Amino acid sequence: MSIEIRDLTVRYGRTVAVDSVGLDLAGGKIYGLLGRNGSGKTSLLSAIASYRKPSAGVVLIDGEEAYENPRVARRTCFIRDTLDLSDSDRLRSALDLAARLRPTWDQPYAEKLLDVFQIDPGKRVSALSRGQRSAFGVVLGLAARTPLTILDESYLGMDAVARTLFYRELLADYLEHPRTIILSTHLIEEVADLFERVIIMDRGRVIVHDETDALRGRGVTVTGPYEAVTAFAAGRVILGEQTLGGVRAVTLDGHVDPGEIERGEAAGLSFGPIGIQDLFVHLTSQPLEASR
Amino acid sequence: MFHDRSPIYLQIAEGIKNDVLSGALEEDEQVMSTNQYAAFYRINPATAAKGFAQLVEEGVLYKKRGIGMFVSPDARERLRAERRERFFADVVAPMLDEAKRIGIGVDEIVKHLGEK
Known part of the structure; x- marks a missing residue:
């Protein structure tokens, strides 16, 4: 399902969690939503999933206004931290409820996932470890097979093995049943390869929305004699810098073409790549006045 | 498998070219589908498709409609x-x-x- 977000603002009292965001998400892709704690990720996702009424602006899903729209709600699954279950609920009854509510629910697949994550459906929610609780969220989210599936930090507490299983299942099921999936995360490095596009939020705003592959190779580090580095960096966007004695190292945003690198190297500069994780850290750690 | 220094689609294209050069992929041999490739290397299928599209554009691979993609006869x-x-x-x-x-x-x- 495609998502159009127009001038969306979400406010809690005087706090602005989402600040006039506009975003067009074409259907059938896997999106990664990145941002620091408190950047507005969960608020944005809650508005997309109609769990929260926008303070201003609108969310359109396949062209229809999403809020309090049962046609959209049936086809949307939002898995958040609380799982929207109470501690005394048994997992089996949560699964039964999901099966009744979701026309697209795949029970055999749910059973398979419970097996993969070694979760006993006879247990109560309160008996789950943090990682198992997250894994149960993944079961509910993937087996629902809804055309719009939103997973908000669904890896919390999972160990490396469980996370690997999660990513593997997510990709395998998406390949068989393509749909729109939005996954929010802090663990960029280990999951970035699964995202077709990445959205980065900072202080309530969307600062990047691009193909994941385009972010690889965006940004460069330049190291060398102070004067030469300073001359090279002139007129470019500097994301970070360090100086040690007469040596300066800067991290620059944007693309540097091979000819410039060749000339730079001839002038005694050395160039290095920055990963998506580093790019994210640099872009979201700028002082307020620099980012606005 | 893939590194972070350049777009993955270019790394995919480079890897397949190396396989063609080394003879691991023969001319007129069928290559993996983008979905098989995505599942095998755990990457987004759109990224894999972009790598294959690049190779078709460069003439290293050719498409047979409804069947798949093959190594061009003169690719090596x-x-x-x-x-x-x-x-x-x-x-x-x-x-x-x-x-x-x-x-x-x-x-x-x-x-x-x-x-x-």
Whole structure:
């Protein structure tokens, strides 16, 4: 399902969690939503999933206004931290409820996932470890097979093995049943390869929305004699810098073409790549006045 | 498997070209589908598709509608010609630069190569 977000603002009292965001998400892709704690990720996702009424602006899903729209709600699954279950609920009854509510629910697949994550459906929610609780969220989210599936930090507490299983299942099921999936995360490095596009939020705003592959190779580090580095960096966007004695190292945003690198190297500069994780850290750690 | 320094679709294209050059992929042999490739390497299928599209555009692969993608009959020869053209600029020149920086003369390099 495609998502159009127009001038969306979400406010809690005087706090602005989402600040006039506009975003067009074409259907059938896997999106990664990145941002620091408190950047507005969960608020944005809650508005997309109609769990929260926008303070201003609108969310359109396949062209229809999403809020309090049962046609959209049936086809949307939002898995958040609380799982929207109470501690005394048994997992089996949560699964039964999901099966009744979701026309697209795949029970055999749910059973398979419970097996993969070694979760006993006879247990109560309160008996789950943090990682198992997250894994149960993944079961509910993937087996629902809804055309719009939103997973908000669904890896919390999972160990490396469980996370690997999660990513593997997510990709395998998406390949068989393509749909729109939005996954929010802090663990960029280990999951970035699964995202077709990445959205980065900072202080309530969307600062990047691009193909994941385009972010690889965006940004460069330049190291060398102070004067030469300073001359090279002139007129470019500097994301970070360090100086040690007469040596300066800067991290620059944007693309540097091979000819410039060749000339730079001839002038005694050395160039290095920055990963998506580093790019994210640099872009979201700028002082307020620099980012606005 | 993939590194973070350049777009994955370019790394995919480069990997397949290397397989064609080494003969691991024969001419007119079918290559993996984008979904198989995505599942195998755990990457987004759109990224894999972009890598394959690049190879079709460069003439390394060709499509048979409804069947899949295959290695072009002249792909190996053309890739060899391309790489040979770039060999001295891309491989030999940087080596000579480094040799010069650390005081290794051309005669010393030639002697070393003669022993290989």
